[in-house]
Amino acid sequence: MGGRIPDEVIDQVRRHFDIVDIVQQYVSLKKSGRNYFGLCPFHSEKSPSFSVAPDKQIYYCFGCGAGGDAIKFVMDVEQLTFAEAIRHLADQAGIHVPETGPSETDPAEIERMEMRKAMDLAAKLYHHVLMKTRYGAEARNYLAKRGVSQEAMEEFQLGYAPASFDFLLSFLKGRGFNEALLEKAGLLSLREDKGMKRYFDRFRDRIMFPIMDSQGRVIAFGGRLLGEGRPKYMNSPETPIFSKGNHLFNLHRARSHIRKEQQAILFEGYMDVISAWQAGFPGCVATLGTSLTDDQARILKRNTETVILCYDSDQAGQNAAARGMELLRKQECTVKIAQMPHGMDPDDYILRFGGTAFKEEVLSAALTLTAFKLENLKRNHNLHDEDDRMKYLAEAIGTIAELPLVVEQDHYLRRLAEEFGLSLDALKEDLRRAKKRKKGETRRDKEGFRWNNGYREPSKHLLAGTQVHSVAEKSEMCLVAHMMRSRTVTEWVKEKIGADFNTEIYAALAAYLYVYYDQGNPEDMGRFISSLPDQALISKASECAMLDVPEYLPEEALLDYVRHIKNVPILRDIEEKEKMVERLSRADEPVKAAQLMQEIAQLRKQLQTRMK
Numbered sequence: 001m002g003g004r005i006p007d008e009v010i011d012q013v014r015r016h017f018d019i020v021d022i023v024q025q026y027v028s029l030k031k032s033g034r035n036y037f038g039l040c041p042f043h044s045e046k047s048p049s050f051s052v053a054p055d056k057q058i059y060y061c062f063g064c065g066a067g068g069d070a071i072k073f074v075m076d077v078e079q080l081t082f083a084e085a086i087r088h089l090a091d092q093a094g095i096h097v098p099e100t101g102p103s104e105t106d107p108a109e110i111e112r113m114e115m116r117k118a119m120d121l122a123a124k125l126y127h128h129v130l131m132k133t134r135y136g137a138e139a140r141n142y143l144a145k146r147g148v149s150q151e152a153m154e155e156f157q158l159g160y161a162p163a164s165f166d167f168l169l170s171f172l173k174g175r176g177f178n179e180a181l182l183e184k185a186g187l188l189s190l191r192e193d194k195g196m197k198r199y200f201d202r203f204r205d206r207i208m209f210p211i212m213d214s215q216g217r218v219i220a221f222g223g224r225l226l227g228e229g230r231p232k233y234m235n236s237p238e239t240p241i242f243s244k245g246n247h248l249f250n251l252h253r254a255r256s257h258i259r260k261e262q263q264a265i266l267f268e269g270y271m272d273v274i275s276a277w278q279a280g281f282p283g284c285v286a287t288l289g290t291s292l293t294d295d296q297a298r299i300l301k302r303n304t305e306t307v308i309l310c311y312d313s314d315q316a317g318q319n320a321a322a323r324g325m326e327l328l329r330k331q332e333c334t335v336k337i338a339q340m341p342h343g344m345d346p347d348d349y350i351l352r353f354g355g356t357a358f359k360e361e362v363l364s365a366a367l368t369l370t371a372f373k374l375e376n377l378k379r380n381h382n383l384h385d386e387d388d389r390m391k392y393l394a395e396a397i398g399t400i401a402e403l404p405l406v407v408e409q410d411h412y413l414r415r416l417a418e419e420f421g422l423s424l425d426a427l428k429e430d431l432r433r434a435k436k437r438k439k440g441e442t443r444r445d446k447e448g449f450r451w452n453n454g455y456r457e458p459s460k461h462l463l464a465g466t467q468v469h470s471v472a473e474k475s476e477m478c479l480v481a482h483m484m485r486s487r488t489v490t491e492w493v494k495e496k497i498g499a500d501f502n503t504e505i506y507a508a509l510a511a512y513l514y515v516y517y518d519q520g521n522p523e524d525m526g527r528f529i530s531s532l533p534d535q536a537l538i539s540k541a542s543e544c545a546m547l548d549v550p551e552y553l554p555e556e557a558l559l560d561y562v563r564h565i566k567n568v569p570i571l572r573d574i575e576e577k578e579k580m581v582e583r584l585s586r587a588d589e590p591v592k593a594a595q596l597m598q599e600i601a602q603l604r605k606q607l608q609t610r611m612k
Contacts, residue, residue, distance in 0.1 A: 005086050009097055010071075013086055014527065016093045019057045019070040026077050026302040041077055041302050042066045044294070044330050051546060057526040060542040067542020069526030077302065078214045079246060081109055082530075088215065108240070115185040115241050118177050119218040122187055125171055126159025126208040126221075136160040139207050139226055146271065147351040152278050156209070156250075161223060163205035186220060186236035206234070209249070209270045211242070211288060216252040222270055222289065235289045245293035248285040248300075249273060255303055257283035263306045265338075265363070266292070266324070268317060272310070272346040279355025292324035301331040308366050313340040322376060325369055336366035339375075370412055373399050393420065397427065401434040475561040476506040481544040482553055483510065484525045487517045489558070496562050505540050512537070 020036055023029060029036040029052060040050035040061040049063035060067035066076065074085040090097045130136035131153065139160040143153060152158075161168065172182055179199045182188045189202045206223030213219045220236035236242055250273045258264045260283075267273050267286040276284040287296060300307050307328050311317035317340075325335045340349060340362065350358050367375065374396050381392040393416065400412045413431060417424040479497075483490040490513050501507035509532075516528050525545045532538045 005083055005097055009090065009095065010086055012095055013089050013093065014057075014069070014071070016095065017070050017089060018054065019059060019073070019526075020052055020054050022070045022089075023052050023059060023073060039332070040064060040066065041298060044298075046332065053546060056545055058529060058542055058545050060539075060546045062543075062546075065539035065543070067529070067539050067545075069530050071530055072538065080215070081112070083109070084215070111181065111184075112241050114177070114181055115239065116217055116219070118172055118182055118185055118187060119220070119241075121172065121175065122168055122221075123157055123159060123208075123210045123218045125168065126161055126210075127157050128159075129162060130158060130160035130207075135162050142226060143207065146347070147278070148271075148274060149278060152274050155253075155277070156274055157218075159208035159210070160226075161201065161203040161206045161208050163227070165200040165204065168201045168203075169199060184239060186239045186242065202236075203234070211236070211247065211249055212252050213241075213247060214252050214255070219247070220288075222249075224270075233289065244288045244290050246295045246299075247288060248296055249288060250277075250285050251299070253277075254283050254285050258285075258303045262304050263308065264300055264304045265308045265310055266300070267346055268311050268320065269345065269347065275347045275350040276355075276358075279350050279358060281355065281358075291320050292327055294327060294330075297324075297327040297331045297333070300328065301333055304333075306334040306336070308336045308338055308363060310338040310340070310346050310362070310366075312345040313342050317345075318376065321372070325372065329369060335369050337369070337372040338362045338366040370399065370403060370408070374412070389420070393422075394430075397430050397434050398438075401431055401438055472564045472567065473503050473506075475564040476501050476503050477544055478547065478549060479558070479561045479565075480506050480509050480513070480541075481547045481549050482558070483513050484528055484541065484545055485523060485549075485551075487523055489553075490514065490517050492555075492558065493562075497565060500566070502565060505536065508537060509541055509544070 020029065023036075023038075027038040027041050027050065029038040030048075034053070034055060036052040036054070037048040038050050038052075039045055039048050040063055042061065043064040043066075045063050050059065050061045050066075052059045058067065058069050059073055068076075071082065071085050071089070074080060074089060075082060078085070078088065080088060087097055089095075130139055131150075140153075143158065148158070169179070169182070169188060172187070173179065179188060183190050183199060187202060188199045191198045191200070203221060203223040205226050207226060209222040209224070210218045211220040211222060220239070220242040222236075223234045225232050225234070235244065238244065249270055254264070263283060265276065265281060265284045267276070267284060270286055273284045273286045285300075287293075309321045309324050309328075311321040311324075321337050325337060328335045338346075340346060344352075346358070346362075349362065353361070377392055377395050377399065382388045383392060396416060397413075400409050400416075403409050403412070409431060413427045414424060416422065417427055479489075479493055483493055493510065494514050497510075499507060499511065501510055512532060513528065516531060521527065521531075525541075529538055529541045529545065532541060
């Protein structure tokens with residue numbers, strides 16, 4: 001599983017899928033003209049800049065530059081290699097992928113394959129020890145006391161790592177695995193003493209929670225210590241097949257339920273997810289021992305519009321919820337925060353009160369983003385003290401002033417008025433002043449600078465600027481766009497220009513196009529883009545493919561592009577000579593300056609001749 005896939009199978013997968021159908025599984029698209037547009041799944045944005053062209057079978061984001069064909073989209077959105085994406089799509093389409101030997105052309109892929117095999121064997125071994133041996137009896141009893149059923153142990157493939165330094169090491173070495181690879185995969189640890197290397201099991205005396213990728217393959221572990229010691233919980237380190245910030249526990253199992261219900265429940269812990277699953281809540285996921293990341297927030301947004309954060313009731317849990325809701329809000333998710341009773345986490349609550357109470361008393365009572373912020377503000381103030389109460393009200397009004405809708409502002413002002421017995425008109429006046437202050441803090445002056453809390457700073461558009469293409473660069477871009485559409489144009493450009501493009505990335509794309517057509521490949525932009533070796537080329541080729549150029553261009557128009565490109569060296573020479581003339585004039589060397597002026601005149605004549 002992972003060798004070279006025959007070209008005919010890849011072509012069959014390409015022909016089977018329409019890119020719009022693939023992308024719509026992850027992105028809400030709206031048709032505009034010939035293309036479809038939506039919010040990019042690869043970066044945060046408020047206005048749609050992500051475009052899908054069904055006639056070209058490609059996508060391109062005008063914001064971040066992500067682009068490619070359907071296979072590339074699946075690779076990026078699911079974090080798969082090319083071969084894995086083909087197998088994933090082939091499985092959906094019912095297309096048989098023949099078993100082949102490992103590819104000799106990609107050592108990194110071979111290494112990842114070996115790591116996944118080791119992870120799978122380790123998970124099966126740990127699970128067997130927990131469920132079938134006397135060594136796992138204490139762990140089984142612990143899980144049973146925590147309310148984990150045997151069905152859940154089987155479903156989540158829970159395991160137990162014995163308190164041994166070489167239990168897993170001996171097992172995997174006996175099956176031909178290299179110690180260095182196992183250490184790189186996070187299954188072993190390495191200690192060096194007096195120049196001697198000693199490998200030993202990373203996880204010992206721990207209940208094991210397999211962490212799986214979006215395809216349900218084991219890529220890492222979380223381990224809960226059974227006996228005394230620290231750390232209580234330990235996760236696998238970052239490896240070539242695992243990045244904590246790019247995965248969510250249980251996503252592969254929960255995804256279909258999340259999409260169906262259009263709601264995800266996000267927990268902090270693995271046990272929370274398992275308890276919720278047992279109680280009838282299949283659309284649950286958890287972070288992997290760290291705070292929610294931008295990438296995890298994007299993954300959630302791709303699958304649902306609404307996320308309920310259900311974190312522990314302690315201060316650390318509430319702080320994590322506050323950070324998480326801001327990240328999810330940036331992704332334009334509807335965020336709610338479920339409040340746990342003091343001193344309880346979701347797992348404890350479900351075990352004690354059951355799933356019905358969890359749904360009715362916790363999830364149904366989840367706070368909106370603003371309500372949660374206001375409750376959090378209360379914790380920082382003594383509301384029985386008049387001065388502190390006034391400070392809270394001022395901060396609460398500032399929070400309400402940030403809301404985009406007037407109806408929302410009115411709603412929360414009325415709640416404040418009722419809760420504290422205040423005049424609604426007085427609160428509205430304070431809100432008006434708060435909004436006026438906020439507007440003044442972000443006003444811009446005539447030079448394009450922004451005033452922020454009394455400091456003058458450049459606005460983003462002044463710092464970033466916009467990319468300006470020269471006529472020659474635009475010509476190169478248009479030529480490449482036509483070359484991607486036509487073998488004939490490519491052969492014509494190869495004869496007229498060859499490698500003499502002035503912009504490096506267009507020169508590279510032209511070279512790849514020459515090779516692509518020389519190998520007998522068809523006029524297929526998506527296929528060409530997928531053959532490119534790095535993201536910069538893929539992004540630029542996708543941008544060129546999205547250009548709205550005519551299907552047919554007369555040779556005279558193509559010649560204009562060529563003239564612009566070939567004129568660049570002459571124009572550069574003229575520019576340099578003109579600078580030298582200025583320096584010679586200042587140095588009082590009129591003879592040399594006059595000679596250069598004659599050379600410049602000759603170059604300009606050469607340009608005029610080329611323009612005819």
